[in-house]
Amino acid sequence: EWVTGYGWSEDAFAELRKPTRADLDEAAPRNPVTLTRAGAHSAVVNSLAFELAGITKDTPDPEGGILEKNERGELNGIIRERQGIVGRLVPRATLEETRPSFIQNLRDLLELGITSLAQAGVSTRGYEEWEVVYAEHGEELPRANVQIRWGGPERMDAFGKKTGDGDERLRVGAVKVFVDGGFTGPSAYTIDSYRSEPGFRGSLALPEEELRTTIQQAHEMGWQMGFHAIGDAAIQLTVDYFVEALEASPRENHRHYLNHFTVRPPPEVMELMGEHNILITQQPNFTYTLEGRYVEYLEEEHAAYNNPLRSPMDHDVFVALSSDILPIGPMVGIYAAVTRKGESGTVYAPGERLTMEEAVRGYTRNGAYITFEEDIKGTLEAGKLADMIVLSDDLLTIDPERILDIVIEKTIVGGRVVFER
Known part of the structure; x- marks a missing residue:
């Protein structure tokens, strides 16, 4: 019987290290084990899991992924980005x-x-x-904009829906493609080598020509594109191909965007983004929770300018804010956006700070704009959806150092109280 789990982080362990194959072998010698790291860019597995998957120390790295090895050349249990080479063996739970x-x-x-x-x-x-789920429970849940993983032109045609289809509760969002990995792997694709691994720059999650073709096809089919790009090399490449597609087939109000935008790219890349209205969904909370990864893997300037906010805005790039999963609630992100502080208290590139008003807009009005819904939500106005929250303190007047103490007292969706403390 398989043992599976999700959500570990080396930062949460007393030893401040990743778990290893040997750790899992000792804990579960008779069961195959796969435990996915928070962020889902890597996993650790035990020897039995490797054995069942037919993976040995001589197995080549999967395309777009890495099988980590220790100093003796043996598998240490960590799989970066291509956890599915083991995960495919885990019996799937039914939808029910x-x-x-x-x-x-x-x-x-x-x-x-x-x-x-x-x-x-x-x-x-x-x-x-x-x-x-939304047909039965939609009135009691948050509204959802669901991005669709690209499956090729035929599958997307057969899907029969495109960006914006749906209703006020559930809509089809952008096409989603992973251009690279992340720093929890680590595998983000960077221009410069990793500080901790000379010569290593991460990797693309798909071949470059496939990325180019995917962008051309999705754009021609009328989809909005929202692509995961964390490293500056991944950002630069994606922007170049977005621009190529837009110049070959101009489309007004396309609202293509990059999700994450973690390593600040060269200024000319941001200039291109501003000129072609390529947007960003940024996660300032990563500055708080992942600071250790940036300091470990990136050179000093890139580490300082992690998850830039002011820089792209200064190049007329539209920036919305979101949370991802580290953590999911918005207060840590708002705190990091206005202070640029990591969990350690270190301040990273203070010139990237936002005002409180800008941070709040990033999570409200700007998020609605990304999903083409600014006419119905994102601000409190007559005729718009009555979606709002009640806080224990006033964000606009509170000492920024107290933002993390703010409590959600009430959540209202469509004028209906759906949560009350």
Whole structure:
């Protein structure tokens, strides 16, 4: 019987290190084990899991991924980005088995003050499960904009829906593609070598020509594109191909965007983004929770300018804010956006700070703009959806150092109280 889990981080362990194959072998010698790291860019597995997958120390790295080895050349248990080479063996739970926890997870977001979410990528078939859940429970859940993983022109045509289809509770979002990995792997694709691994620059999650073709096809088919790009090399490459597609086939109001934008790219890349209205969804909370990864892997300037906010805005790039999962609630992100502080208290590139008003807009009005919904939500105005939260303190007047103490007192969606403390 498989043992699976999710959410570990080396920062949470007393030893401040990743778990290893040997650790899991000792804990579960008779069961195959796979434990996914928070962020989902790597996993640790035990020897039995490797054995069942037919993976040895001589197995080549999977395309777009890495099988980590120790100083003796033996597998240490960490798989970066391509965890599916083992995960494919884990028996899948049925939708009936997972649906109750799926619904509860969505309900839990209301307690965090989330009235709308953007789900970063499901299959066309997976979207059908969202439709089933929202048809029955939509009135009691946050509104959802669901990004669809690119499956090629034929599958996307067969899906029969495009960006914006749906209703005020559930809509189809952008096409989602992973251009590179992340720093929890680490595998983000960077221009310069990693500070901790000379000569290593991460990797693309797909071949460069496939990325180019995907962008051309998705753009021609009329989809909005929201692509995961963390390293500056991944950002630069994606922007170049976005621009190529837009110049070959101009489209007004396309609202293509990059999700994450962690390593600040060269100024000319941001200039291109401003000129071609390529947007960003940024996660300032990563500055707080992932500072250790940036300091470990990036040279000093890149580490300081992690998750830049002011720089792209100074190049006329539209920036919306979101949370991802580290953590999901918005208060840590607002705190990091206005202070540029990590969890250690270190301040990173203070010139990247936002004002409180800008940070709040980033999580409200600007998020609605990314999903083409600014006419119905994102601000409190007559005729718009009555989605709002009540806080224990006034964000606009509170000492920024107290933002993390703010409590969500009430969450209202469509004029209905869906959470009250």
